[in-house]
Amino acid sequence: MxxxxxxxxxxxxxxxxxxxxxxxxxxxxxxxxxxxxxxxxxxxxxxxxxxxxxxxxxxxxxxxxxxxxxxxxxxxxxxxxxxxxxxxxxxxxxxxxxxxxxxxxxxxxxxxxxxxxxxxxxxxxxxxxxxxxxxxxxxxxxxxxxxxQLSPARARYREFLDHVRRMMDGAMTPAAFVEEFKDFTANVAGRLDFGIYSFCLDRLFGSLRIPSAVKQLLVGELLVFPPLVRRELLTNILVFPGQTEDLKRFVKNTVLAELGRSVAVEIELLEAYRMRRITLDDLAGTA
Known part of the structure; x- marks a missing residue:
């Protein structure tokens, strides 16, 4: 199996x-x-x-x-x-x-x-x-x-993890880290498994060692991602075990303010589905 x-x-x-x-x-x-x-x-x-x-x-x-x-x-x-x-x-x-x-x-x-x-x-x-x-x-x-195809992106991923550790140790400014994140994303787009990229972001948004200011800046970067990718990654933040209520509230308020009600509802529904509060049939009824 x-x-x-x-x-x-x-x-x-x-x-x-x-x-x-x-x-x-x-x-x-x-x-x-x-x-x-x-x-x-x-x-x-x-x-x-x-x-x-x-x-x-x-x-x-x-x-x-x-x-x-x-x-x-x-x-x-x-x-x-x-x-x-x-x-x-x-x-x-x-x-x-x-x-x-x-x-x-x-x-x-x-x-x-x-x-x-x-x-x-x-x-x-x-x-x-x-x-x-x-x-x-x-x-x-x-x-x-x-x-x-995978090898160069995996190498760039390992390099990015070094910057994550530096950020956790307070050796990078939030602005410098966000620029590194943007460069990393541009370099690996379409050449790194989405699951590995997602896993990396889960650890960033779930870590207590990453300052809230950095997480909020990263949320702002996710807003400009393609709609399907954006929906998955923003929902990941909301369903991450032990995620802080402050960050959840920030994500929801930012999505509503910047992307509008329809996108906010899409993310809300996917969050509910992933938390098993609604089923696929329930979602079909909202279409």
């Missing part, structure tokens, strides 16, 4: 040298159905208990991911890197199939991915694997290309 199914952390270690926190396992669920629910909410994909977003390591070779869930991620993931990673285990499965009926079903699946995937690279990868008969060399080539 994969980490994404149980709600635990992927076995691989993120670029900061630490694993994500381990969560108690929950009853197995249909991961493809869970991903579908994320898609219906126009969200980035999360693990089943919602405590973190799916990352590329969740589709590593040593992790068993259900094929239907991998297909769902390859087609619909808002994180292009996760979508690219999701096609790899499908290719690994397809190349092992001996029966014509089974192989035909995977060829149809890859044709579907080629037609419907949100990301152009995923569509191209599906076409290549289908055309080359799911050869191991092609799978490794796609895997290497993904790693080449």
């Amino acid at each position: 994969s980490a994404a199914q149980t709600g635990t952390t992927a076995a691989a270690t993120p670029a900061n040298g630490r694993t994500y926190r381990q969560e108690a396992a929950v009853a197995p669920v249909n991961l493809a159905n869970h991903f579908l629910e994320c898609c219906k909410l126009n969200r980035y994909l999360t693990v089943v208990d919602g405590h973190r977003f799916v990352i590329t390591e969740d589709f590593a070779r040593n992790i068993a991911i259900p094929p239907d869930a991998a297909a769902m991620a390859a087609i619909y993931s808002r994180d292009k890197l996760v979508a690219q990673a999701a096609i790899l285990p499908l290719g690994q499965l397809a190349k092992k199939l001996k029966k014509k009926r089974d192989r035909d079903s995977y060829e149809r699946l890859f044709s579907l991915i080629e037609e419907q995937a949100l990301d152009e690279r995923v569509r191209d990868s599906a076409h290549t694997l289908l055309e080359k008969g799911f050869r191991e060399a092609e799978i490794k080539s796609i895997e290497a290309e993904l790693n080449d």
Whole structure:
């Protein structure tokens, strides 16, 4: 069973040298159905208990991911890197199939991915694997290309963590740290797993060692992010365990003042859903 199914952390270690926190396992669920629910909410994909977003390591070779869930991620993931990673285990499965009926079903699946995937690279990868008969060399080539995309961003992420530590130690001014945050964000946009970027911000907004003034400045930076990214990251602040009421109030008031009532309601509804105060059916009734 994969980490994404149980709600635990992927076995691989993120670029900061630490694993994500381990969560108690929950009853197995249909991961493809869970991903579908994320898609219906126009969200980035999360693990089943919602405590973190799916990352590329969740589709590593040593992790068993259900094929239907991998297909769902390859087609619909808002994180292009996760979508690219999701096609790899499908290719690994397809190349092992001996029966014509089974192989035909995977060829149809890859044709579907080629037609419907949100990301152009995923569509191209599906076409290549289908055309080359799911050869191991092609799978490794796609895997290497993904790693080449990730490596510089992961290195920049580790560099940013040094600045976070300096900020915590009082060795940087708030203004200098915000400029570093802006540069870091610009450098890793689209080249770092959204789940890792989100994890980093969770720790910033959840740390008592980061001054409130810095957190408020960072909230201001999040307001100009693309709407889907902004909604996820601002909601993360509101649902973070033990988050201060003062920061929650600041976020809500700032969103209302700067972005308007409709955006404020969207964030309020997603917060309620993530805190399990409302269901997907309830949200459908508000549309």
